[in-house]
Amino acid sequence: xxxxxxxxxxxxxxxxxxxxxxxxxxxxxxxxxxxxxxxxxxxxxxxxxxxxxxxxxxxxxxxxxxxxxxxxxxxxxxxxxxxxxxxxxxxxxxxxxxxxxxxxxxxxxxxxxxxxxxxxxxxxxxxxxxxxxxxxxxxxxxxxxxxxxxxxxxxxxxxxxxxxxxxxxxxxxxxxxxxxxxxxxxxxxxxxxxxxxxxxxxxxxxxxxxxxxxxxxxxxxxxxxxxxxxxxxxxxxxxxxxxxxxxxxxxxxxxxxxxxxxxxxxxxxxxxxxxxxxxxxxxxxxxxxxxxxxxxxxxxxxxxxxxxxxxxxxxxxxxxxxxxxxxxxxxx
Amino acid sequence: xxxxxxxxxxxxxxxxxxxxxxxxxxxxxxxxxxxxxxxxxxxxxxxxxxxxxxxxxxxxxxxxxxxxxxxxxxxxxxxxxxxxxxxxxxxxxxxxxxxxxxxxxxxxxxxxxxxxxxxxxxxxxxxxxxxxxxxxxxxxxxxxxxxxxxxxxxxxxxxxxxxxxxxxxxxxxxxxxxxxxxxxxxxxxxxxxxxxxxxxxxxxxxxxxxxxxxxxxxxxxxxxxxxxxxxxxxxxxxxxxxxxxxxxxxxxxxxxxxxxxxxxxxxxxxxxxxxxxxxxxxxxxxxxxxxxxxxxxxxxxxxxxxxxxxxxxxxxxxxxxxxxxxxxxxxxxxxxxxxxxxxxxxxxxxxxxxxxxxxxxxxxxx
Numbered sequence: 001x002x003x004x005x006x007x008x009x010x011x012x013x014x015x016x017x018x019x020x021x022x023x024x025x026x027x028x029x030x031x032x033x034x035x036x037x038x039x040x041x042x043x044x045x046x047x048x049x050x051x052x053x054x055x056x057x058x059x060x061x062x063x064x065x066x067x068x069x070x071x072x073x074x075x076x077x078x079x080x081x082x083x084x085x086x087x088x089x090x091x092x093x094x095x096x097x098x099x100x101x102x103x104x105x106x107x108x109x110x111x112x113x114x115x116x117x118x119x120x121x122x123x124x125x126x127x128x129x130x131x132x133x134x135x136x137x138x139x140x141x142x143x144x145x146x147x148x149x150x151x152x153x154x155x156x157x158x159x160x161x162x163x164x165x166x167x168x169x170x171x172x173x174x175x176x177x178x179x180x181x182x183x184x185x186x187x188x189x190x191x192x193x194x195x196x197x198x199x200x201x202x203x204x205x206x207x208x209x210x211x212x213x214x215x216x217x218x219x220x221x222x223x224x225x226x227x228x229x230x231x232x233x234x235x236x237x238x239x240x241x242x243x244x245x246x247x248x249x250x251x252x253x254x255x256x257x258x259x260x261x262x263x264x265x266x267x268x269x270x271x272x273x274x275x276x277x278x279x280x281x282x283x284x285x286x287x288x289x290x291x292x293x294x295x296x297x298x299x300x301x302x303x304x305x306x307x308x309x310x311x312x313x314x315x316x317x318x319x320x321x322x323x324x325x326x327x328x329x330x331x332x
Numbered sequence: 333x334x335x336x337x338x339x340x341x342x343x344x345x346x347x348x349x350x351x352x353x354x355x356x357x358x359x360x361x362x363x364x365x366x367x368x369x370x371x372x373x374x375x376x377x378x379x380x381x382x383x384x385x386x387x388x389x390x391x392x393x394x395x396x397x398x399x400x401x402x403x404x405x406x407x408x409x410x411x412x413x414x415x416x417x418x419x420x421x422x423x424x425x426x427x428x429x430x431x432x433x434x435x436x437x438x439x440x441x442x443x444x445x446x447x448x449x450x451x452x453x454x455x456x457x458x459x460x461x462x463x464x465x466x467x468x469x470x471x472x473x474x475x476x477x478x479x480x481x482x483x484x485x486x487x488x489x490x491x492x493x494x495x496x497x498x499x500x501x502x503x504x505x506x507x508x509x510x511x512x513x514x515x516x517x518x519x520x521x522x523x524x525x526x527x528x529x530x531x532x533x534x535x536x537x538x539x540x541x542x543x544x545x546x547x548x549x550x551x552x553x554x555x556x557x558x559x560x561x562x563x564x565x566x567x568x569x570x571x572x573x574x575x576x577x578x579x580x581x582x583x584x585x586x587x588x589x590x591x592x593x594x595x596x597x598x599x600x601x602x603x604x605x606x607x608x609x610x611x612x613x614x615x616x617x618x619x620x621x622x623x624x625x626x627x628x629x630x631x632x633x634x635x636x637x638x639x640x641x642x643x644x645x646x647x648x649x650x651x652x653x654x655x656x657x658x659x660x661x662x663x664x665x666x667x668x669x670x671x672x673x674x675x676x677x678x679x680x681x682x683x684x685x686x687x688x689x690x691x692x693x694x695x696x697x698x
């Protein structure tokens with residue numbers, strides 16, 4: 001599974017520009033899915049199974065976009081100004097490297113802003129090695145992602161885009177391992193989550209699910225001092241979301257997910273995320289409303305170029321997702 | 333405003349005296365979000381002879397359809413919002429003085445001392461300001477809060493005003509040589525452009541023109557309009573700020589211009605609400621290049637258009653935006669160029685003429 005994860009996290013795909021990562025995922029699931037389609041916003045939707053009397057139409061959504069940058073201006077000396085695609089922390093930008101969709105590479109420099117000051121995005125620029133506007137290979141509207149190789153620390157793994165490629169890996173692996181399901185499961189590899197759950201919004205309308213799960217990363221509360229006020233920790237198992245700032249998981253579904261984890265002897269933790277949202281909201285609010293929950297993978301340093309997850313959490317998230325999809329869903 | 337002679341589909345659209353007169357009428361009308369009646373009447377009058385179908389939906393959007401004639405017609409939605417930013421009267425005081433709130437994005441600093449027109453009768457008033465004789469140096473450094481400002485219409489006229497009435501800046505449309513000075517060019521430019529495109533709609537598409545309401549308060553009209561029209565693709569036609577003034581004192585290059593006047597229609601690559609389908613961006617850029625129509629890419633960043641609501645409707649609608657660049661948007665008076673408007677119309681007309689089902693074949697690639 002680690003080689004799949006490496007491939008997923010190293011393929012660039014900022015929001016709106018998910019075509020390369022979509023191709024990687026399509027290849028990974030081609031043999032296991034019953035039907036694959038792509039909707040107007042670029043989400044890859046793979047159906048597995050057919051609905052039985054005990055089954056439902058279930059949507060599982062993992063987003064395949066990542067945060068990135070878009071060029072706003074190339075100056076006379078060939079320096080490139082940019083804006084954010086999704087939530088970029090300027091603090092993690094300086095000295096970083098970027099990869100444009102056409103393969104062009106660059107580094108991020110910073111204006112002199114004085115000691116002790118935090119940079120704003122407008123204080124930063126990309127240097128692609130050009131000497132003037134004329135020989136600069138990028139232009140306004142071009143898109144890049146952060147470039148950082150996958151780092152395997154054994155039990156822990158680090159990458160620029162664990163959010164949310166690790167969930168894509170979990171969904172792919174669950175799709176492959178799912179042998180028997182009473183449900184018609186639609187695995188949605190959604191686009192444009194980081195800019196407002198847009199891909200999941202249109203995919204949920206198209207799938208018209210009876211129940212839905214997002215799979216995403218969540219923050220960890222286990223780092224030194226002033227860590228987020230959360231009970232979650234790396235290695236304590238996949239997190240069953242109770243709420244985040246975008247939606248409140250259906251409490252019947254939360255109870256049922258907890259019982260399923262206990263029955264299968266899969267470690268789990270409960271998640272209350274104060275600042276952050278997931279595709280669960282888009283599923284819950286589509287059409288007439290849908291019971292929705294979320295399986296989260298706890299992640300340190302979210303939205304930095306070095307997001308860290310735990311290998312056992314990832315494996316247990318796959319097991320939990322397979323368990324959830326293998327039996328009838330009972331909503332209390 | 334319209335006559336049968338202007339309706340031949342083969343003729344190229346252009347900006348002449350009648351188009352400018354229509355824009356003037358549109359800009360001088362009052363249509364603050366939620367009460368778009370006055371502009372809607374002008375639109376209905378203008379499209380009734382040109383569109384094949386016209387309806388007004390529950391939120392007040394005007395949906396005007398011009399059907400093409402070929403077999404495989406692409407359903408193209410064009411959206412331009414009828415509403416404008418403005419003020420709403422909330423509380424009456426003595427002597428025809430009223431408290432108000434802003435509707436849509438207005439900088440409070442733009443308000444003191446500005447003449448306004450209140451209600452459907454366009455009653456004249458002013459947002460009062462303390463004269464310099466009476467202010468202290470400290471007061472002059474501070475911004476005045478909306479809650480401290482009043483609209484003053486005097487006792488007699490004030491009797492006709494009630495809470496809920498809308499008000500706009502009193503600015504009247506003026507031609508300044510190659511330029512226009514007016515309020516509400518955002519988005520009466522789009523409204524006037526859609527009317528011209530309906531007159532000159534190409535045969536191989538169904539042109540679904542949505543004159544939308546409540547854009548300035550959250551793209552509300554466009555959302556339901558797109559749901560009803562269920563198009564194959566959509567273009568929001570709007571106005572966007574130009575900030576093409578000289579660079580700051582300590583910088584040698586303006587890198588935050590958003591758009592520039594005289595550089596042609598602004599094609600969007602990303603704003604706060606939408607990452608447009610690049611197939612549509614490329615289609616517009618290629619059309620402009622081949623037909624030698626000036627264009628610019630709007631700097632990606634904040635702001636938004638009706639496309640932000642439209643592209644998320646149902647199972648998703650490939651969408652893009654094109655705007656006329658306008659200096660001083662969302663203030664009492666904007667400046668824009670006639671040529672930029674004419675080139676926006678030319679670009680959209682030429683691009684619509686090139687729409688084929690192949691434009692959206694396959695998958696979105698960015």
